Amino acid sequence: MNVITIKQESIMEIKDAKVFHDYLNGVIEGEDVKKSTKLYADAKTFYSSVDPSISDDQIMYEVYSYEHDGLCYGLTVMQPVCVNGECNVTRGHFHENLDCDEIYCGMGGEGLLLLMDEDYHCHAEKVKCGSVHYIDGHLAHRLVNTGNCELKVQCMWPSHAGHDYKRVEEHPFAVRVFKKNGELKVEEE
Numbered sequence: 001m002n003v004i005t006i007k008q009e010s011i012m013e014i015k016d017a018k019v020f021h022d023y024l025n026g027v028i029e030g031e032d033v034k035k036s037t038k039l040y041a042d043a044k045t046f047y048s049s050v051d052p053s054i055s056d057d058q059i060m061y062e063v064y065s066y067e068h069d070g071l072c073y074g075l076t077v078m079q080p081v082c083v084n085g086e087c088n089v090t091r092g093h094f095h096e097n098l099d100c101d102e103i104y105c106g107m108g109g110e111g112l113l114l115l116m117d118e119d120y121h122c123h124a125e126k127v128k129c130g131s132v133h134y135i136d137g138h139l140a141h142r143l144v145n146t147g148n149c150e151l152k153v154q155c156m157w158p159s160h161a162g163h164d165y166k167r168v169e170e171h172p173f174a175v176r177v178f179k180k181n182g183e184l185k186v187e188e189e
C-alpha cells in the first residue's frame with residue numbers, strides 16, 4: 001500500500017472535508033447535514049393498506065441531505081419492512097422544476113427505482129450496490145426496498161428541483177410491489 005505523507009502544508013492549505021459519508025454504516029455526518037426520519041405513523045398513505053401489526057414509531061426510512069451552493073447530496077436508508085406484504089416504499093415525487101434531473105446510486109441492499117412519466121405510465125430499474133440511475137426531470141421517482149436488509153441509495157440533485165408530492169398524490173404510481181413466500185409480485189392498481 002502506498003502511503004503518502006504530506007509534509008509541506010505551509011505551501012498550501014490542506015483541510016479535512018466538512019462532510020463525511022460513512023458508506024459502511026450508511027450515514028452522512030458533518031456540518032450542515034440534515035437528517036429526517038419517516039415513521040410509519042406519517043407514511044400510512046404511501047401503502048395500499050394500513051397494517052395494524054406495525055407500530056406507529058417504526059422507522060420506515062431516513063434521509064440525510066447536504067446542500068451547498070445549488071447542489072444537494074443525499075442518502076436514503078430504507079428499512080426492510082413490509083406493510084401487509086407490500087415492500088417498503090418512499091413517498092415518491094415529481095420535481096417542481098421538471099428541467100432538473102437527478103442521479104441515484106445504489107450503495108447497499110436490493111430494490112427498485114420506480115419511475116412514472118407524465119402520462120402516468122410506470123417502469124422500473126433494479127437498484128443494487130453500484131448501480132447508477134439517471135432520472136430525467138420529467139419522471140416521478142420512488143424507491144422500493146425489495147430485499148431483506150437496508151436499501152441504501154445515494155442521490156445528487158440541483159437544489160432548485162423542489163419536490164412536488166401533490167401531483168403524485170393526485171396521480172399515484174399505478175403499480176405496487178409485494179413479497180409473497182419470498183417471491184416478488186408486481187400488482188397493478
Ligand SMILES: [Fe+2]
Nearest residue numbers: 095102141157
Ligand atoms: Fe427527486
